[in-house]
Amino acid sequence: MNTRIVGKAVRKVDGEGLVLGVKKFTDDYDIPGLLVGKLLLSPHAHARIRRIDASRARALRGVHAVLTYADVPRIVHTTAGQGYPEPSPYDTFILDNKVRYVGDRVAAVAAETEEIAEEALSLIEVEYEILPAVLDARAASREGAPVIHDEPEAHVVIPIEYDPKRNIAAHTVIEVGDVERGLEEGEVRVSEEYTAHYAQHCALEPHVTVAYVDEDGRLVLVTSTQVPFHARRIVAQALGLPVKGIRVIKPRIGGGFGSKQEVFLEQICAALCLAAGRPVKIRYTREEEIVSSRTRHEMHIRVTLGAKRDGRLTAIKMDVLSNTGAYGAHGLTVASNAGSKVLPLYRCENVRFEATVVYTNMPVGGAYRGYGATQGAFAMESAVDELAERLGMNPKELRVKLHIRSGETSPIFAKLGEGKPGVAQTISSCKLGECIEVGAAAIDWEKKWEGYRTERAKGGRYKRGVGMAILMQGSSIPHIDMGAATIKMNEDGSFNLLAGATDLGTGSDTILAQIAAEVLGVGASDIIVYTSDTDMTPFDVGAYASSTTYLSGRAVQRAAEEVRRQVIEVGARLSGSKADGAVLEDGQVVFVDGRRVSFEEVARYALYQRDQFQIMGTGSYYSEKSPPPFAAHFAEVEVDRETGEVRVVKYVAAVDCGVEINPVLARGQTEGAVINGIGYALYEEFVFNERGRMVMDTLMRYRIPGTRDIPEVEVIHVPSYEESGPFGAKSVAEISINGPLPAIGNAIYHATGVRLRRGPFTAERVWRALREAGR
Amino acid sequence: MSYTLHINGQLVSVQAPGTARLLDVLREELGLTGTKEGCGEGECGACAVHMDGQLVNACLVLVCQAEGHEITTIEGVAAQARWRPLFDAFVECGAVQCGFCMPGMVMAAAALLRERPRPSEAEIVRGLSGNLCRCTGYRKIITAVQRAGERIASGS
Numbered sequence A: 001m002n003t004r005i006v007g008k009a010v011r012k013v014d015g016e017g018l019v020l021g022v023k024k025f026t027d028d029y030d031i032p033g034l035l036v037g038k039l040l041l042s043p044h045a046h047a048r049i050r051r052i053d054a055s056r057a058r059a060l061r062g063v064h065a066v067l068t069y070a071d072v073p074r075i076v077h078t079t080a081g082q083g084y085p086e087p088s089p090y091d092t093f094i095l096d097n098k099v100r101y102v103g104d105r106v107a108a109v110a111a112e113t114e115e116i117a118e119e120a121l122s123l124i125e126v127e128y129e130i131l132p133a134v135l136d137a138r139a140a141s142r143e144g145a146p147v148i149h150d151e152p153e154a155h156v157v158i159p160i161e162y163d164p165k166r167n168i169a170a171h172t173v174i175e176v177g178d179v180e181r182g183l184e185e186g187e188v189r190v191s192e193e194y195t196a197h198y199a200q201h202c203a204l205e206p207h208v209t210v211a212y213v214d215e216d217g218r219l220v221l222v223t224s225t226q227v228p229f230h231a232r233r234i235v236a237q238a239l240g241l242p243v244k245g246i247r248v249i250k251p252r253i254g255g256g257f258g259s260k261q262e263v264f265l266e267q268i269c270a271a272l273c274l275a276a277g278r279p280v281k282i283r284y285t286r287e288e289e290i291v292s293s294r295t296r297h298e299m300h301i302r303v304t305l306g307a308k309r310d311g312r313l314t315a316i317k318m319d320v321l322s323n324t325g326a327y328g329a330h331g332l333t334v335a336s337n338a339g340s341k342v343l344p345l346y347r348c349e350n351v352r353f354e355a356t357v358v359y360t361n362m363p364v365g366g367a368y369r370g371y372g373a374t375q376g377a378f379a380m381e382s383a384v385d386e387l388a389e390r391l392g393m394n395p396k397e398l399r400v401k402l403h404i405r406s407g408e409t410s411p412i413f414a415k416l417g418e419g420k421p422g423v424a425q426t427i428s429s430c431k432l433g434e435c436i437e438v439g440a441a442a443i444d445w446e447k448k449w450e451g452y453r454t455e456r457a458k459g460g461r462y463k464r465g466v467g468m469a470i471l472m473q474g475s476s477i478p479h480i481d482m483g484a485a486t487i488k489m490n491e492d493g494s495f496n497l498l499a500g501a502t503d504l505g506t507g508s509d510t511i512l513a514q515i516a517a518e519v520l521g522v523g524a525s526d527i528i529v530y531t532s533d534t535d536m537t538p539f540d541v542g543a544y545a546s547s548t549t550y551l552s553g554r555a556v557q558r559a560a561e562e563v564r565r566q567v568i569e570v571g572a573r574l575s576g577s578k579a580d581g582a583v584l585e586d587g588q589v590v591f592v593d594g595r596r597v598s599f600e601e602v603a604r605y606a607l608y609q610r611d612q613f614q615i616m617g618t619g620s621y622y623s624e625k626s627p628p629p630f631a632a633h634f635a636e637v638e639v640d641r642e643t644g645e646v647r648v649v650k651y652v653a654a655v656d657c658g659v660e661i662n663p664v665l666a667r668g669q670t671e672g673a674v675i676n677g678i679g680y681a682l683y684e685e686f687v688f689n690e691r692g693r694m695v696m697d698t699l700m701r702y703r704i705p706g707t708r709d710i711p712e713v714e715v716i717h718v719p720s721y722e723e724s725g726p727f728g729a730k731s732v733a734e735i736s737i738n739g740p741l742p743a744i745g746n747a748i749y750h751a752t753g754v755r756l757r758r759g760p761f762t763a764e765r766v767w768r769a770l771r772e773a774g775r
Numbered sequence B: 001m002s003y004t005l006h007i008n009g010q011l012v013s014v015q016a017p018g019t020a021r022l023l024d025v026l027r028e029e030l031g032l033t034g035t036k037e038g039c040g041e042g043e044c045g046a047c048a049v050h051m052d053g054q055l056v057n058a059c060l061v062l063v064c065q066a067e068g069h070e071i072t073t074i075e076g077v078a079a080q081a082r083w084r085p086l087f088d089a090f091v092e093c094g095a096v097q098c099g100f101c102m103p104g105m106v107m108a109a110a111a112l113l114r115e116r117p118r119p120s121e122a123e124i125v126r127g128l129s130g131n132l133c134r135c136t137g138y139r140k141i142i143t144a145v146q147r148a149g150e151r152i153a154s155g156s
Helices: A015-019 A055-059 A114-122 A179-185 A228-239 A266-276 A286-292 A331-340 A373-391 A395-402 A411-415 A432-443 A445-457 A508-520 A548-575 A599-609 A663-682 A740-752 A763-772 B022-029 B074-078 B081-092 B102-115 B121-127 B139-154
Strands: A035-041 A047-053 A063-067 A105-111 A125-130 A161-163 A168-176 A188-196 A208-213 A219-223 A246-249 A280-283 A298-307 A313-325 A351-359 A462-472 A482-489 A495-499 A527-531 A583-585 A588-590 A596-598 A616-622 A630-640 A646-656 A712-717 B002-007 B010-015 B048-051 B054-057 B070-072
Touching: A015 B081, A015 B102, A035 A114, A035 A266, A035 A286, A047 A105, A055 A063, A063 A114, A063 A266, A105 A114, A105 A266, A168 A331, A168 A411, A179 A298, A179 A313, A188 A373, A208 A266, A219 A228, A219 A266, A228 A246, A228 A266, A266 A280, A298 A331, A298 A373, A313 A331, A313 A373, A331 A351, A331 A373, A331 A411, A351 A411, A373 A395, A373 A462, A373 A740, A395 A432, A395 A462, A432 A445, A432 A462, A432 A630, A432 A646, A432 A712, A445 A462, A445 A740, A462 A740, A482 A508, A482 A548, A482 A599, A495 A508, A495 A548, A508 A527, A508 A548, A548 A583, A548 A588, A548 A596, A548 A599, A548 A616, A588 A599, A596 A599, A630 A740, A646 A663, A646 A740, A663 A712, A663 A740, A663 B139, A740 A763, B002 B022, B010 B022, B048 B102, B054 B102, B074 B081, B074 B102, B081 B102, B081 B139, B102 B121, B102 B139, B121 B139
Parallel strands: A035 A280, A219 A246, A313 A351, A495 A527, A646 A712, B002 B070
Antiparallel strands: A035 A105, A047 A125, A063 A105, A161 A168, A168 A351, A188 A298, A208 A219, A208 A280, A298 A313, A462 A630, A482 A495, A482 A616, A583 A588, A588 A596, A630 A646, B002 B010, B048 B054, B048 B070
């Protein structure tokens, strides 16, 4: 398809303002009378608040509000910013008389300054009854384990398995074919357990919310959220306020990666604002961000594969134990995605997937880029490598043989959804085969696969290896997600695009402008983008599930098509030409008879001259399917056998994301996701002390990649065309975070012969594994 | 306490306790919100400014330490036409995603380019090593600084 704007490296619409520091983030809003909100966090993993006395804090000069559980409505809700009714359990209160992890909320204050707020926190007297804690997911459901959610209110709002008395936050099981028979039919079997570890998003901008009451008495929340409409609904619910009394505005957001798909600051900031009668801002410190926001769910995953000697899979069994921490946010859906975004990659008739999600007294899981697929891909892609080893096959050849192709389907799509059965779909665009071939060529796979294996047998301190992984994700949640956009024409022929979609730094405002501009025959700079304001823009579920380009993009396309229809109609009326066959080009309507009418003439005619009306259209898009992007990732590593240090020498990500609406932005997504994934694979780690406190609580201890840590990364776009997507596009943002952990783990094995089944692959962990294996 | 600060070429007087962080004075007293706070502990570089031309983290500088020194913030650099190629390169190369780290990155890049007009890749890596970005994976940022350096040095 010939496009003018789509597929071009259009400058990011907010790029220059961000570079110059003039675009406003939540913390940059200056509101008169703004108070500082601070939270008192629990030092205990599990405790009941026997007595809490805030009188001294309240008496402190400059303190305007102090809230304990006794001062806020006791309304059970979930912080997971998902569609309604949510598939996450209602198990959270704004404040409770029980704390369930180190970092849980005990009280909140609003004061004139940060110093006063901190002093007030120190004056709150709390008497805790310390309860035995669950600090290991495997122990959560054992007989006699402490019950973390013993409150009677905890419940689920959709019919899913939920058993808080046994610390079970969710459970799901599906089977297609007959896995036991499949395993019997297999000639070779692999059955191993892999642990995908905790991680924190570390968006550069911590969570921050400003709450104030406007001149009409409505509560306004300016907040760093990926889900403004869900935030409005959840705040209304948690505070017992009407939705119409709340406006949520998302300004620029300093990254989210899923952490801001959680609504946990908005409700307490709003409660403080209402109690103080003054505007309040709560901004997490980095330490609070790491210990008291959300994390990647830790998962223990057993994968059992049965295969014929030629590699054909006779059975896949995946058993997931997911640690959701103290609250069940995204518990079921992240665990489900460990299967649903991994298992369809491999052709197999007999597949069983079971996930148990348990509460522990540990940091709370949530959405994190990759959303379970990261964890599932580590287990599956490691297991497939182990199978290749046992079959004596090149792991690339095994994957080439087994991977799903265009025109095929997987029974998993229909069986495994998000809190309900999934949606059947046939893969209409899949260039995974090409991804594997071009990626392998870029890393020089065939030569290195043989060469390094020969090298491995010899001694020497530094050993190199190559490893790979194949990946998929989705593009929106089918039959659940909806996005909408409105476009209106201005009298100079420019357009306002008002969309609910939420740009959290991904560049979606630019992508949506490009889609609108393409349809309307103007430049992207003729589209004035305004997004994510619950008063001003139509609804959108928000930025998650890799949905914005695919879903919100289609909504924009529809809105633009409606506006195009009106523009042509008015142009025909004013020029006397026939509307049929007219096209929009360079800000003009071009009729079949050759006549041209400028958009300015069209707009002025419609606004001022005859049968006046506002040229304007709204489009909604509801997804019927979730076409997966595909990718093949390759890592080359060098392992120092004396220190255990692993260095990534080169990384290749070959990605089929359909058409790239903006190649610079799309590749930026892949590069960023790969580096985030490499940090996760090599050193990002949660370490707890015996009392359940996460001790890696600064960016010095919880190290994330810096400029010195990046290897050569080659991103290769393998184009396909997805019929259901806007101009052929699928998603790109999440998929590539899933590759590094398995690809690097497989490469370490290739280099050393030692298999690491839990990350991160720190020098210490690798060194110990090498010693244990006698290598 | 009253302090007279030299910020972006202007003398300004601020009332603040001596232990106030320069970062808070810039953002809250002077409304210079281009300088961001990402960690408050000198790890992320989002609050980077120049003090007498040297790159410093404004979260680690007290207002009393800043007195008597020339402070330049992103607002000051943004107003200097010589850095236009740097701003353009960041946008063109896709070096900006969420942009929260960007003002700090610009300050680090400007400090580097002033010292080393055509820096090698290794010099860029070192020059930006105190600035964290969670979105881009750095490659496009490094490319942007390289491109900007060439353009500024060649005067194009």
